Amino acid sequence: MASSVVGALLRVATLLCLFQCIQAKTVTYDWNVTWVTANPDGMTDRKVIGINGQWPLPVVEVDKGDRLVVNMYNGLGNKDTSIHWHGMFQNGTNGMDGASMVTQCPVPPGQSFTYNFTINQNGTYWYHCHTNNCYPDGYRQALIVHDKDAYFNDMYDKEYTLTMSDWYHELIEDIKWITLTNPTGAEPVPQAFLINDTTSTSLPVKPGESYLLRLINVGAFVAQYFYIEDHTFKIVEIDGVYTEPTEASTLYIAVAQRYTILVEAKNSTEKNYPIVMVADSQLLDTIPSDLQLNVTSWLEYNKTADHPQAVMKVDQSSSLVPVDDMSLVPYDRMELLPEPDLTIDVTVIMQNLADGAGYAFLNNISYTKPKVPTLYSVLSSGNYSDNDEIYGEFTHPTILEKNQVVEIILNNGDTGSHPFHLHGHNVQLIDRAPAYGAHFYDYLNGDPVPYDPSTNDSFPQYPPRRDTFILPPQGYLVLRFVADNPGIWLFHCHIDWHLSQGLAMVLVEAPEQLQEQEKVSSQAYDNCRVAGVPYEGNAAANTEDWLDLSGQNRQVDWLPAGFTTKGIVAMVFSCVSAFLGMAFISFYGASGIEAKKKETAIVNEGSASASS
Numbered sequence: 001m002a003s004s005v006v007g008a009l010l011r012v013a014t015l016l017c018l019f020q021c022i023q024a025k026t027v028t029y030d031w032n033v034t035w036v037t038a039n040p041d042g043m044t045d046r047k048v049i050g051i052n053g054q055w056p057l058p059v060v061e062v063d064k065g066d067r068l069v070v071n072m073y074n075g076l077g078n079k080d081t082s083i084h085w086h087g088m089f090q091n092g093t094n095g096m097d098g099a100s101m102v103t104q105c106p107v108p109p110g111q112s113f114t115y116n117f118t119i120n121q122n123g124t125y126w127y128h129c130h131t132n133n134c135y136p137d138g139y140r141q142a143l144i145v146h147d148k149d150a151y152f153n154d155m156y157d158k159e160y161t162l163t164m165s166d167w168y169h170e171l172i173e174d175i176k177w178i179t180l181t182n183p184t185g186a187e188p189v190p191q192a193f194l195i196n197d198t199t200s201t202s203l204p205v206k207p208g209e210s211y212l213l214r215l216i217n218v219g220a221f222v223a224q225y226f227y228i229e230d231h232t233f234k235i236v237e238i239d240g241v242y243t244e245p246t247e248a249s250t251l252y253i254a255v256a257q258r259y260t261i262l263v264e265a266k267n268s269t270e271k272n273y274p275i276v277m278v279a280d281s282q283l284l285d286t287i288p289s290d291l292q293l294n295v296t297s298w299l300e301y302n303k304t305a306d307h308p309q310a311v312m313k314v315d316q317s318s319s320l321v322p323v324d325d326m327s328l329v330p331y332d333r334m335e336l337l338p339e340p341d342l343t344i345d346v347t348v349i350m351q352n353l354a355d356g357a358g359y360a361f362l363n364n365i366s367y368t369k370p371k372v373p374t375l376y377s378v379l380s381s382g383n384y385s386d387n388d389e390i391y392g393e394f395t396h397p398t399i400l401e402k403n404q405v406v407e408i409i410l411n412n413g414d415t416g417s418h419p420f421h422l423h424g425h426n427v428q429l430i431d432r433a434p435a436y437g438a439h440f441y442d443y444l445n446g447d448p449v450p451y452d453p454s455t456n457d458s459f460p461q462y463p464p465r466r467d468t469f470i471l472p473p474q475g476y477l478v479l480r481f482v483a484d485n486p487g488i489w490l491f492h493c494h495i496d497w498h499l500s501q502g503l504a505m506v507l508v509e510a511p512e513q514l515q516e517q518e519k520v521s522s523q524a525y526d527n528c529r530v531a532g533v534p535y536e537g538n539a540a541a542n543t544e545d546w547l548d549l550s551g552q553n554r555q556v557d558w559l560p561a562g563f564t565t566k567g568i569v570a571m572v573f574s575c576v577s578a579f580l581g582m583a584f585i586s587f588y589g590a591s592g593i594e595a596k597k598k599e600t601a602i603v604n605e606g607s608a609s610a611s612s
């Protein structure tokens with residue numbers, strides 16, 4: 001009896017699997033990546049990175065369970081490249097994560113790389129170049145994973161995807177800003193803000209119908225506030241994680257974050273309503289007078305009616321009050337993870353190094369690329385893989401053991417907010433201060449406030465999960481996740497300028513399991529050979545002595561403590577010239593008084609003799 005039940009169950013399971021296998025398909029793209037010319041803001045033509053001669057780039061759409069195959073040829077001629085599939089866990093396919101010098105060699109001009117992985121996730125993602133700040137040159141677009149089982153599928157009639165982005169007129173490689181002449185590290189200010197790679201768009205809607213809007217900030221730097229005049233909406237997904245439907249009227253979307261919302265159309269076609277994107281001007285060190293901080297699009301009820309510009313409700317974008325993502329509850333109600341097995345405690349610091357330029361640090365390390373992609377160090381290291389020394393001092397490696405509960409305490413010693421992203425995972429947001437809203441900038445007037453575990457003991461029962469999360473100015477953020485995905489995963493600020501300043505570290509997750517499961521294609525190693533990048537050895541490319549890191553890439557030296565000889569000489573001469581200056585001033589001043597006294601005496605004598 002028992003065996004016949006087991007047999008029946010097995011048959012059902014086989015049928016189910018067969019059904020799923022038939023359902024899942026392979027979606028293949030052949031992409032020739034080349035420079036093309038575009039003018040999305042109507043202000044100036046510029047070179048952008050196109051795919052098959054086109055820009056804006058193709059939106060990738062797949063169904064949950066599909067295999068995605070992208071054959072990418074680098075036809076840029078003068079620039080290395082790669083693609084990161086933002087938010088994809090790449091479980092079992094770490095080498096497809098696309099981060100140059102982390103999981104692959106940069107793909108040099110004239111070479112190809114095939115990305116090939118199965119997507120067992122759902123929701124709203126994006127893809128972007130992950131080699132030397134290449135995505136702000138236009139190499140970024142939406143990646144949508146449709147899910148026939150999404151709980152909100154029967155709650156809308158039509159869906160739209162809206163990307164938002166900052167836009168620069170110069171090629172990123174021409175913007176020199178980590179320099180002696182910019183010691184404060186002021187980030188380059190964009191020239192425009194785009195929605196769907198243009199200056200405004202209209203979403204046609206019918207009265208009484210409902211719409212699913214997928215919102216993605218594909219920008220390099222600036223977060224966006226988002227609202228629709230006279231409409232509220234329901235949040236149903238953040239970064240690929242379904243949430244309980246949550247009413248909201250304003251969102252704050254940092255670069256790399258995604259929100260999916262349900263909007264119900266009104267029952268009248270009298271007017272069109274502005275969809276408003278407001279750049280977070282707090283992030284900008286200067287605001288040029290010609291920079292348009294808000295962008296108006298429309299929920300278009302009536303094509304022939306007026307399309308009014310948004311009327312700004314506030315003077316400052318920071319007066320807008322967005323929904324706090326800490327208040328969102330995942331639809332699956334996954335519970336708070338237990339106490340951590342491993343705690344990573346890091347602080348964001350911005351500081352100058354010996355070249356006078358501004359850099360970014362997690363604790364005292366400014367991420368500096370290794371000589372060998374870290375994944376390839378793992379795969380070639382044999383028994384050394386669980387020794388973090390081999391990954392180099394300046395990749396800031398931390399080894400996670402399989403299935404550990406990991407807590408990251410991220411403190412902010414900087415006055416700016418930072419949207420951090422962890423590759424390969426989404427994480428629970430368990431504590432953050434200050435909260436979004438009126439008090440978000442409260443810690444600015446004073447010293448940074450680090451997380452204190454002794455005063456924080458209550459966390460949400462069902463914490464929100466996402467892959468990109470905001471660290472408040474001078475505040476903190478606490479995250480938890482399970483190390484159930486062997487791989488090399490970059491943890492970094494997604495402001496691309498800050499990544500280039502070194503605001504990153506690598507997590508080396510379950511390296512022994514990674515060695516067993518990861519297969520690297522010969523094409524991937526060919527790319528290394530052509531690029532002249534070693535693909536064996538420790539971070540210094542040493543294959544003989546794994547613990548000898550001499551020759552590893554290093555961050556720029558620290559500014560020397562105290563005064564250098566040069567400084568002392570400069571100080572002495574400054575003092576001497578100051579004293580000389582004061583002496584001359586006194587001398588001239590005193591001689592003037594003497595001369596005046598004599599003059600007065602002569603005049604007095606003269607008038608005395610005249611009167612006598």
Ligand SMILES: [Cu+2]
Nearest residue numbers: 418493495498
């Ligand atoms: Cu940052």
